[in-house]
Amino acid sequence: RLVLGIETSCDDTGAAVMDETGVILGESLHSQKDVHLKTGGIIPAAAQRLHRENIARVVQEVLDKSGIGPRELSAVATTVKPGLALSLGVGLEYSLNFIQQHKTPFIPIHHMEAHALTVRMIQSVPFPFLVLLVSGGHCLLAVARDIDNFLLLGQTVDKSPGDVLDKMARRLSLAKHPKCSMLSGGQAIELLALEGDRMKFLLKSPAGQQYGCNFSFAWVQNQVTQLINKKEEAEGIQEGEILSCVNDIAAVAQHTVASHIARRTHQAILFCKARGLLPQSNPSLVVSGGVASNTYIRETLKLVTDATNLDLFCPPPKLCTDNGVMVAWNGVEKLREGRGIMTHKDQIRYEPRAPFGTDISGQVK
Ligand code: ATP
Ligand code: FE
Numbered sequence: 001r002l003v004l005g006i007e008t009s010c011d012d013t014g015a016a017v018m019d020e021t022g023v024i025l026g027e028s029l030h031s032q033k034d035v036h037l038k039t040g041g042i043i044p045a046a047a048q049r050l051h052r053e054n055i056a057r058v059v060q061e062v063l064d065k066s067g068i069g070p071r072e073l074s075a076v077a078t079t080v081k082p083g084l085a086l087s088l089g090v091g092l093e094y095s096l097n098f099i100q101q102h103k104t105p106f107i108p109i110h111h112m113e114a115h116a117l118t119v120r121m122i123q124s125v126p127f128p129f130l131v132l133l134v135s136g137g138h139c140l141l142a143v144a145r146d147i148d149n150f151l152l153l154g155q156t157v158d159k160s161p162g163d164v165l166d167k168m169a170r171r172l173s174l175a176k177h178p179k180c181s182m183l184s185g186g187q188a189i190e191l192l193a194l195e196g197d198r199m200k201f202l203l204k205s206p207a208g209q210q211y212g213c214n215f216s217f218a219w220v221q222n223q224v225t226q227l228i229n230k231k232e233e234a235e236g237i238q239e240g241e242i243l244s245c246v247n248d249i250a251a252v253a254q255h256t257v258a259s260h261i262a263r264r265t266h267q268a269i270l271f272c273k274a275r276g277l278l279p280q281s282n283p284s285l286v287v288s289g290g291v292a293s294n295t296y297i298r299e300t301l302k303l304v305t306d307a308t309n310l311d312l313f314c315p316p317p318k319l320c321t322d323n324g325v326m327v328a329w330n331g332v333e334k335l336r337e338g339r340g341i342m343t344h345k346d347q348i349r350y351e352p353r354a355p356f357g358t359d360i361s362g363q364v365k
Contacts, residue, residue, distance in 0.1 A: 001074035002066075003335055004104075005328025006059065008091030009083025009111045010136065011036055011047050013054045014324030017066040017073075018332055022121045026065030027325050030054040033184060037175050041166075048086035055094045062324070070102040075341065077107040077331025079114065081354035082137070088350040096345050106342045107331045111322075112356050114330040115288045116144055118315045121329040125284055125313050130272055132265055134297070135289030136162035139215045139261070141268040142357050143277050144286070147333045148340065150357025151277070153268050153364050154213025161257050161291045164217045165189050168224050168253050173240050184321075189250045190294050196251030201227055203256045212364035213268045215260065224253050257291075258300040265301060269308045271364050284311045293317035 002025070007014035016027040032050045036042045063070065078095040080088060099106050116131045128145045140155040162185075169175075169185030180188035203223045231243050243249065265285065272278045285305050291297060292314050305312040319326060334340045342348055 001335060002068060002072055003107075003328050003331040004059070004062070004073050004076045005109070005324045005326070005331050006055075006076065006078040006091050006095055007111075007114075007322055007324045007327045008051045008055065008087050009079045009081075010087055010322060011042050011050075012322040013051050013058050014322060014327070015058045015062045016324040016328040017062050017068065018325070018328040020332055020336060022329060022332060024325055024328075025068070026062035027323070028058045028061040028065070029323055030058050034182065037182070040170055042084070044084050044086045047084060048090055051087055051090035055090060058324075059094070059098075070098065070104070073102070073104050075105045075107050075331055075335050077109050077327055077334070079111045079327055080108040080348070081110055081351035083111055083352060085350070085352040088352065092348070092350045096348065100345060106345065106348060107334050107340050108342065108348060109327050109330050110354060110356070112138060112140070113148070113150070114326045115320075116142070116150070116286065117147060117330055117333060118288055118319050118326040119286050119313045120333070121319075121325070122315065123313060125286060128278060129284040129286050130268060130278060130310070131286045131288070132261070132268075132292075132301070133289040134161050134261060134287065134291035136160060136166070136291075138289065138356075139217070140356060141213050141265065143272060147330075147337060152355075152357040152359045152361060153271065154215065154264065154361045155356075156215040156217060158216050158218040159221065161215075161217055161261065162186055162289070164221045164257065165253070165291070167221055171225060171228055172246055172249065173242060174246075176240075177242055177246070184290070186291055186294060189254050190296065192247045192250035193254045193296065196247030196249070198251040198255035200245070200248035201252045203227075203252060205260065212361060213264050213271065214361060215264050217257065217260070220253065220256050220260070224249065227252075254294070254296055258294075258297045261297060262300045262304050266304045266308070268364070269304070269310060273308075278310075282311060283309070284313055286313045288315055288320055290321040293320040
């Protein structure tokens with residue numbers, strides 16, 4: 001049985017055809033990054049237009065690469081939540097026409113569940129496991145108990161780490177930096193941080209805040225912005241020019257984000273152990289989402305999992321950011337279990353905002 005996966009929740013038009021064992025027969029990804037970098041952020045109407053321009057070609061490409069026709073598909077799996085309304089709408093509209101024309105069953109996909117389960121395509125990671133999702137729109141910790149059963153332990157109370165890294169990169173005008181053209185904000189910060197001193201400046205986590213396993217990143221952005229203002233004044237340069245200490249600022253910002261993520265994850269591990277939420281033998285932490293492609297953040301998390309005797313699993317970097325493969329895989333997992341398959345297209349909707357799992361963050365101390 002074959003599944004076609006379609007992803008359009010944000011700014012990537014992705015598709016893939018996969019067989020039931022997780023073998024990719026064909027994949028294709030059209031990124032809108034270059035356009036959004038020029039406008040300094042995603043303009044939803046522009047994202048919608050670009051998805052519309054590319055979706056048919058991207059899907060045709062994966063069918064061609066796979067050497068199959070639409071009628072050979074057992075299901076179409078498409079991201080329907082959460083994401084930008086205008087972007088989700090394009091993928092869903094295309095999918096509904098497709099399934100009607102070819103009489104294919106449909107599997108609606110939750111984008112964050114797809115990020116959470118991607119790694120199982122590559123390695124056997126049995127349920128239950130702890131999962132940390134760090135991305136452009138989310139930061140959350142959950143216990144994955146089954147393909148459609150998650151316990152939410154905590155999430156960000158303000159911004160996501162990816163958003164903060166993107167904003168910092170923009171404030172530092174990294175799009176103009178010779179080494180950083182065409183890189184996402186997070187990738188640019190990671191690259192520059194390699195040659196920076198992460199201890200050069202100290203950012204202080206606001207004292208007295210108790211979040212349990214919840215995250216907060218607004219303070220990191222505020223303090224980095226203040227630091228940039230101060231340095232620009234000291235160096236006598238205008239906003240838009242590159243600071244001489246840009247590498248140090250990148251390293252400090254990345255380190256602060258990584259430490260905060262690591263501390264909350266440590267807290268979550270202790271909570272799970274106390275409540276018996278993870279297996280006694282070989283408990284695992286899975287990390288995914290765009291920010292999980294960051295090597296420094298992975299290494300910081302490895303210190304935590306080593307200290308607490310967990311195994312750490314991350315998908316390869318290109319499967320951490322948005323893609324059609326992870327959506328196809330989520331479809332495969334659901335098809336195998338016979339869950340979430342829809343045959344009546346009237347009930348299918350997209351949902352820009354969607355909860356993730358059952359929220360027990362109030363119980364996490
Ligand atoms: P969400 O999954 O929450 O809906 P999204 O789909 O827009 O958000 P992803 O594609 O999962 O986000 O991740 C994109 C984010 O990952 C961007 O904010 C980008 O800066 C960040 N990112 C990508 N590569 C890296 C990296 N190497 N280091 C840090 N951040 C990175
Ligand atoms: Fe994503």
